[in-house]
Amino acid sequence: MSTRESPDRDVQSDSRLTDRHVVVTGAAQGIGRGIAVRCARAGADVSVFDVDTETAAETASLVRETGSEAIVVEVDVADGDSVDDGVETAVDELGPVHGVVNNAGVQRSVPLLETTEAEWDRHFAVNAKGPFLVSKRVATQMIDDGIEGSIVNVSSVGAERPFRGQGAYGASKASVLALTTVLAKELSDHGITANAIKPGTVRTPMVDEWLEERAEQQDTTPEEVLSDSLDTHILDRAAQPVEIGHMVVLLLSAEGEWITGESIAVDGGYLKA
């Protein structure tokens, strides 16, 4: 077991995102909440986009506790009108957007031969079309406002090394990597960068549901599934959401200005194990 078990211990705050406005989708809980609060600790004001506004309000409170501003915006990233309205509200309330994190996602663990067309389409609507719609709207806004901003897409190690049952999920996350490359190329003339992060196992409500589903399919317990899953990471522990937030802050800050078109694994070594 690694001794580096308290990832939050050294990093409480910094000023790398002072005076910036960051939009985080799917920020009501899990990784999105961790990213939102970590960005706020770096000085950013945060627009919390989610379909679940009640839970999103808790994230907004945590952001405000850092001294930053936060608003909750009800947005379904799979719906273009909802995205357009949401970005308009965010700009009206907190000013020009400097960074956007496409984090909202869904996952079901279903063998491909049992995956319905509706399940396949849902994964692609939220996980693939969502980042396209949000990036298109925010990048257009950045160009209009003369902002040289950054886009971060949360893909997954499942884009490259999916588990059984991650057919629709892995395929939708792989498409995010191609989207990121093209965004980086097409937006470079406007000074906008685009990168993807591939998290390994992070303890969130999504992973807890995945553990339950896999356990039922394998006739075992969620604890066993988690233990097997962590055996496939070089660092044999799950991450905390803030550890994805650390990489997001780097990519959104001046320190990340020369990084674009990249997909970065933040995965405890899963893709190399």
Ligand SMILES: NC(=O)c1ccc[n+]([C@@H]2O[C@H](COP(=O)([O-])OP(=O)(O)OC[C@H]3O[C@@H](n4cnc5c(N)ncnc54)[C@H](O)[C@@H]3O)[C@@H](O)[C@H]2O)c1
């Ligand atoms: N947890 C992990 O181990 C892990 C690993 C790799 C990648 N990821 C990715 O990280 C992201 C966050 O995952 P998580 O584990 O925190 O998930 P989660 O289910 O805990 O949280 C996802 C959030 O997205 C929101 N959301 C879902 N559909 C939406 C929509 N259509 N519009 C707006 N918001 C929507 C949910 O309400 C929720 O708040 C996802 O894209 C996921 O695929 C997670």
